[in-house]
Amino acid sequence: MKEKKKHTVLVEGPITAAFIADSIQKHSSKTNIGAHDIFLGQVRNDLISGKTVVAIEYSAYSEMAEEKFHAIREAAFAKYNLVCMHIYHSTGMVKAGEICLFVFVSTKHRKDAFDACREITEQIKALAPVWGKEIFEDETYTWKELNNGN
C-alpha cells in the first residue's frame, strides 16, 4: 500500500487552502490511514530594518531540487512506516499570509506521522536548493536567511 510514485514538488505560486482540502479529501479512500500530520509554511510579514515584507519570491534549481525532494521522500519511506506522503513547495511570488510549503504525511499510527513530518520539513529547509527573496512594500528586497526554526 506504499505509494511512492514520483511527482513534481515545485508548484508555481502559492499553495491554496482548496488544494490542501482536495489532498486531504483524496485520502479518505485510504482507510488504513489513522493519522495525518501536515506542515504548512506561511509567508510572514517580518519587519526587517524598518521595512515590512509583503511577499517572498522563491526561485529554485529545479532539477536538483526535484532530485533532493525525491531522495528525502525515499529516505522517509525507508525509515518510517508511512502510508503516503506528499511535498509541495512554491516557486515565484507568494504574498504574506499565503502558503509556500505543504508537507503531508499519512500513517497508520500517529508517532510515525509526527516524526516523519518534522524530519522531512527540516530536510527540505536544509537540503533543497531553493531561495527566498523577501520583497518589501517599496519593491526593494533582501535575500532570506534561514536560522534554525525559521
Next chain:
Amino acid sequence: MKEKKKHTVLVEGPITAAFIADSIQKHSSKTNIGAHDIFLGQVRNDLISGKTVVAIEYSAYSEMAEEKFHAIREAAFAKYNLVCMHIYHSTGMVKAGEICLFVFVSTKHRKDAFDACREITEQIKALAPVWGKEIFEDETYTWKELNNGN
C-alpha cells in the same frame, strides 16, 4: 495577538476537508504566522478478530471534555509561543476514512508548532473523556482501546 477565546471543541459527525480548508484560509489574514502544524485523526478500517471496523461512534462527557480541552489549550499557550490554536473532536458516527480529530497550531516559527501540536494531541488522547465504539460491518461493536501511538 494571542487568540484565546473559548470555543466548543466537540462537533457532531465527521470533520470535513472543506471545514479544514476554511480554517486554514481564515489564517491568511494573520501575517505574523510562519508555520502551521495540523494533526488529523482518521478512522481506520482495522481488522479486529476477523471483523472490519466500518465506523467509530464517539461519545463524550461533554462538560468535562470541554473543560479538559480548555485546560489543554491554556497550558499550551503558557508553555509555547503560539499565535493561535484550535481543536475539534467529533462526537457521534464517523465512518472509516473520515476525520474525527483536528488539531491546528499556528506559530511564528516551526519548532513551537511541531512541539505544541504533538503535545496537545497526546494530551487529548490521554486526558479527554471521550470514548470510541468501533462498529463492525455486521453492526456488532467493540469499545476502542488506546495503545500508545494508536
Next chain:
Amino acid sequence: MEINLLVFGQLSDITKCSEMKIAHVNDTQQLIIKLTTQFPELALSKYSVAVNRKVVFENTMLTDKDTVALLPPFSGG
C-alpha cells in the same frame, strides 16, 4: 440527599443505563459498593470516578445534587 450518576463507554453496557439518580450515599466509596452489588461486573472493570467533573483518587464526600461519573479508559482521537 440524591446524587446524579453518569456512566460512560463500556460501563454503560453493564449498567444498561447512562444516567441515574441514586439516593442515600454519603461518599464515593458507599456509591461504588452499592453499584457493585447491583452490577457485579463493575468489579472487573477498570474505571475512574469523577465528582463534579474532577477525577477523585480517594474516597470523597458527596452532597445533594453532586454529579458522579464513572469513566472507563479514554479512547478519543
Next chain:
Amino acid sequence: MEINLLVFGQLSDITKCSEMKIAHVNDTQQLIIKLTTQFPELALSKYSVAVNRKVVFENTMLTDKDTVALLPPFSGG
C-alpha cells in the same frame, strides 16, 4: 570545451546573470578563480558548488557540457 554555469539567489545579484557558458576551464578550482577575478565580490560570499546537480567539496575535473551551479545558503520553506 565549454561548461554551463548556473548562478542562484543573491549570487546572481553579483554576476547580474543567472546562466552563462564558460570556456577553457578544466576543473572547479580554475572556474572559481576565473569567476572571482571577474566578480571580486564572489570572494566575500558563502556558497557551495554543484557539478551536474551534486555538491562537490573538493576540486573536481570538468568535462564538456558539464553544468556547474553556484549555490548560496538555501532558504526555502
